[in-house]
């Protein structure tokens with residue numbers, strides 16, 4: 329039970345009637361090691377010594393962005409990770425302050441975004457580099473994007489991926505997503521449990537969003553992945 333709890337999932341799947349489901353999603357491939365040097369593996373230290381995991385991304389030497397639902401008592405930020413079993417050159421940094429979006433709604437997963445201020449500065453290297461955020465004026469809806477993380481890769485797996493993986497996603501335009509300030513993609517392929525908080529990166533290499541949720545429409549139809 330303890331072991332199982334340690335690996336609890338961090339992405340919620342909400343059905344439209346409000347029922348919360350957990351679900352895994354297929355797809356994606358391992359990335360070339362350290363080709364996404366902005367990626368952060370976030371350890372969430374919970375009650376009773378349990379640890380959960382989320383993704384995140386480095387914005388500058390002392391800020392990491394993640395999802396607001398990746399909430400913990402305290403955090404450790406791991407920088408420069410590819411395979412979670414190789415801790416060689418990994419930087420471990422604690423978090424000084426957390427800034428969840430002031431209008432974060434944990435029931436509806438609205439405004440699911442949070443900034444973490446690091447306790448000490450990240451040391452940039454070829455494996456540790458920040459990513460630029462897309463600005464308001466970076467144009468219309470990007471189409472071809474990707475999401476990366478150490479989340480589950482198979483619905484039969486209990487555990488997270490040991491290596492950083494990535495999945496291509498195509499953004500779809502929908503009124504509901506626009507209204508909720510989300511980018512969305514549809515289909516079985518997409519970020520999965522444990523990928524929450526990772527970046528949505530589009531053609532220009534900038535971060536457009538944060539992996540947040542998966543919605544299973546009550547009416548049927550494809551899964552909808554939401555990026556804050």
Ligand SMILES: *[C@@H]1O[C@H](CO)[C@@H](O)[C@H](O)[C@H]1NC(C)=O
Nearest residue numbers: 431432433434435436437438
């Ligand atoms: C989230 O939104 C719902 C519906 O608007 C509201 O009833 C609820 O109080 C909100 N929760 C929080 C924590 O703001």
Ligand SMILES: *[C@@H]1O[C@H](CO)[C@@H](O)[C@H](O)[C@H]1NC(C)=O
Nearest residue numbers: 356357472473474495496497
């Ligand atoms: C993912 O997208 C990139 C960039 O558009 C493309 O080069 C790559 O072949 C795609 N990978 C898969 C598995 O579809």
